[in-house]
């Protein structure tokens with residue numbers, strides 16, 4: 016099975032967790048897109064849910080598929096969020112933000128009763144860090160913020176798109192940071208967020224409640240260690 020097929024497989028599996036009447040958080044990225052498309056089919060068949068999106072990209076897709084949207088003026092808590100990830104370890108720590116949506120993804124995840132992560136099997140790792148950690152920073156004097164992040168022993172690259180600096184849905188920039196193998200995700204997450212100019216980083220610690228992994232034998236829940 017290719018990674019793409021596994022993404023479809025886990026997205027289908029995640030649909031089984033959605034019950035009528037739920038408020039559902041919609042993740043961002045190619046795996047989450049398969050899930051949103053599947054949800055769109057269910058909605059077209061009369062399935063009742065409301066959703067909150069983690070990016071403009073996901074919101075546009077939800078609107079195209081006539082999936083009902085809501086927001087935090089209407090609801091306080093999200094029942095379940097389905098999102099992808101760039102890396103997952105066996106303690107369910109994640110690196111997210113490959114698609115640049117980490118800030119809204121973390122806000123939505125932290126307001127969700129269940130955060131279900133759907134990934135193909137290549138994303139499950141012993142230790143996080145091969146995938147460069149996205150850190151969202153404000154544009155104002157961003158090189159100063161970059162230097163402070165590099166003082167934490169990271170090598171950083173400002174994310175580019177179409178020949179210019181990539182701008183997030185929140186009007187910020189992303190630094191993709193190589194910290195090597197990350198021994199203590201919790202500490203790094205905290206240290207990064209202490210730096211003025213850092214808005215949020217892509218380390219998600221103690222947030223995922225379930226991880227569904229694709230494989231040739233079928234989608235399965237990862238056992239937490």
Ligand code: 5RP
Pocket residue numbers: 042043044045046047098099100101110111112113114115116117120
């Ligand atoms: C976006 C994300 C995505 O969930 C992550 O990058 C995985 O993307 P994909 O499903 O396309 O591999 O965190 O900010």
